Amino acid sequence: MTAATVPDIATLRIGVLCGGDSPERPGSLASGRHAHSALTAAGLTAELIDVADASVSGLKGAIDVALLGLHGLGGEDGKIQGALDTAGIPYSGSGVLASAIGMHKPTFKKLVTQARIDTPRWAVVDPDISVSATMSIVRHSIGYPVFVKPSSGGGSLAAGIAWDEAQLRPMIEAAAEPGHYAEYLIEEYIAGIPCTVGLVQVDGRLVVLPVHDVESKNEFYDYESKHDPSQREEHCPSILPDQTTQTMAHTAQAVYHLLGAHGVLRIDYMASSAGRNSLLEVNTLPGLSEHGNLATMARAGGIPYPELIQHLVRTAFTKPGYLP
Numbered sequence: 038m039t040a041a042t043v044p045d046i047a048t049l050r051i052g053v054l055c056g057g058d059s060p061e062r063p064g065s066l067a068s069g070r071h072a073h074s075a076l077t078a079a080g081l082t083a084e085l086i087d088v089a090d091a092s093v094s095g096l097k098g099a100i101d102v103a104l105l106g107l108h109g110l111g112g113e114d115g116k117i118q119g120a121l122d123t124a125g126i127p128y129s130g131s132g133v134l135a136s137a138i139g140m141h142k143p144t145f146k147k148l149v150t151q152a153r154i155d156t157p158r159w160a161v162v163d164p165d166i167s168v169s170a171t172m173s174i175v176r177h178s179i180g181y182p183v184f185v186k187p188s189s190g191g192g193s194l195a196a197g198i199a200w201d202e203a204q205l206r207p208m209i210e211a212a213a214e215p216g217h218y219a220e221y222l223i224e225e226y227i228a229g230i231p232c233t234v235g236l237v238q239v240d241g242r243l244v245v246l247p248v249h250d251v252e253s254k255n256e257f258y259d260y261e262s263k264h265d266p267s268q269r270e271e272h273c274p275s276i277l278p279d280q281t282t283q284t285m286a287h288t289a290q291a292v293y294h295l296l297g298a299h300g301v302l303r304i305d306y307m308a309s310s311a312g313r314n315s316l317l318e319v320n321t322l323p324g325l326s327e328h329g330n331l332a333t334m335a336r337a338g339g340i341p342y343p344e345l346i347q348h349l350v351r352t353a354f355t356k357p358g359y360l361p
Contacts, residue, residue, distance in 0.1 A: 043241075043354045051076055051350055052100030054117070054128075056087035059109030068106035068325035075327070075346045076104075088112070093120040102353045103128040104346070106325045110189060113322045114140035127353035131321045132360035135297045139321040142188050142222050145296070149316055152295055154288060156316045157225035157307075161188065168209050171223075172202055179225050181205075185212075188220040198226055229309035232275060232282075234289040235323065235334040236302045237345065238352050245290060246334035247274040248282040250308070273337045277308055284314055292319060299360060300352025303331055325349075 053076065055069025056062055069085055076083035084100065088107065096103070103126055107113060115137035121128045131139070138144050146156050158179045162171060175183060185208050186196035199205035205223070212221045231253070235246040251271040275282050289304045296302070296319065303323035307315050323331040327342050335345040 043351050046102075046347060046350050047081060049082065049101040049350075050099070051081060051083040052086050052096060052103045052126075053083055053106055054086050054088050054103050054112075055106040056089050057107055057109070057112045058089050059107075059111050061109030061112075062089075064324060064326075065106055065108045065112065068108065068329075071327045072104060072106050072325045072346050072349075075343045076350075079343050079347065081347075088117065093117065093124050093126070096126060097124045100126065102126070102350060104350050104353075105129050105322055107322055108324065110140075113320075114189060127356075129349045129353045130300045131296075131298045131302070132356065134361035135299065136321045139296055139298070139302075139319045140189050142186075142318055143220075145319060148295060149292065152291070154292065154316055155313065157184075157227055159222055159224040162209055162212050162221040162223060168206060171209055172206065175205065175223055176202070179223065182226040184224045184226040185209075186222055186224070188222045227307045227309050227313065227315050229307045229313075230277065231317075232277065232285060232306045232308050232314075233330050233334070234285050234304045234306070235331050236289055236293050236298075236304075237331075237335065237340070237348060238300045238355060239340070239348050240351075241355055243290070243293065244338065244340075245286045246331075246340075247337040248277070248285055249273040249330050249334050249337075250275040250277055271333070273333050281308055281312075281314060288314075288316065292316065296321075297361065299356055301331070301349055 053069050053073040055065045057065060073083050073085040103121055105128055107117060111117065113136060115133040118128065118133045118136050138148065143161050146159055149156050160174050160179060182198055182200045183205060184198055199208055230250050232248055232250045234248050237244055237246065249271065285306050292304055293302050298321060301323060303320040305317040307317055332342050332345060
């Protein structure tokens with residue numbers, strides 16, 4: 038479908054899906070509220086829907102299109118996308134396959150490694166392998182320090198740095214306790230400046246947004262510094278050298294196509310002082326808050342926040358006839 042055949046969104050009932058029951062619920066609710074406000078302020082018909090209180094099957098006939106403001110498990114991993122496909126409801130962003138791969142970091146890292154794209158060395162915390170065996174794998178194949186994070190999660194929740202074996206052991210042991218994420222990733226820690234690149238489809242054309250960089254006042258760019266502006270200093274466009282940001286932008290486009298993403302994608306990097314630009318992960322459903330990274334990059338690229346949200350709605354209608 039081309040941009041010319043996208044329906045006039047002024048004629049549509051837009052369901053802004055957010056919330057859910059993942060650990061990233063608070064951020065998702067914020068995304069939903071901001072996006073909903075932008076749509077209604079523009080005179081569009083939009084309803085804010087918390088998927089923790091509504092079934093997808095019940096939305097059929099009630100909305101014409103879904104704008105996804107969901108984050109984390111159950112919202113960003115392909116499950117809600119599959120349910121919407123089954124219900125016949127168009128939705129913003131990527132399909133089931135790209136969403137699932139992008140959410141599961143080990144699978145995504147295998148994909149980019151095969152494509153010879155730099156990503157930190159990693160190992161998965163396997164519950165069937167003893168803690169001692171895992172420590173041995175880290176010692177011989179990664180080295181210290183390492184970064185530990187859930188294999189399927191975002192927002193830097195349940196993540197942290199282990200500078201040596203004494204710090205890593207309790208983190209591995211805690212990962213196996215009830216109530217924690219099902220699987221964790223241990224990754225080579227690269228000191229540097231966290232950067233992100235946004236891509237968004239505008240009138241059927243993929244636009245690469247200016248690179249955003251951030252310096253956290255905490256040990257790393259954690260949940261607190263992501264949600265408290267006083268704990269970080271950010272620049273967009275990035276103050277890094279042009280060659281660095283151009284390389285990131287070029288790689289981001291390659292990753293978008295490699296993943297089979299659609300409509301929008303945010304790719305996170307770490308830029309080290311030694312000149313290494315290492316790809317960390319992707320977000321197939323970036324946060325939609327008005328002052329979040331995606332909106333900040335869009336503004337720097339000349340796209341006001343209300344227009345960004347409307348462009349995202351339109352991506353629901355520019356997917357190919359079959360999108361896995």
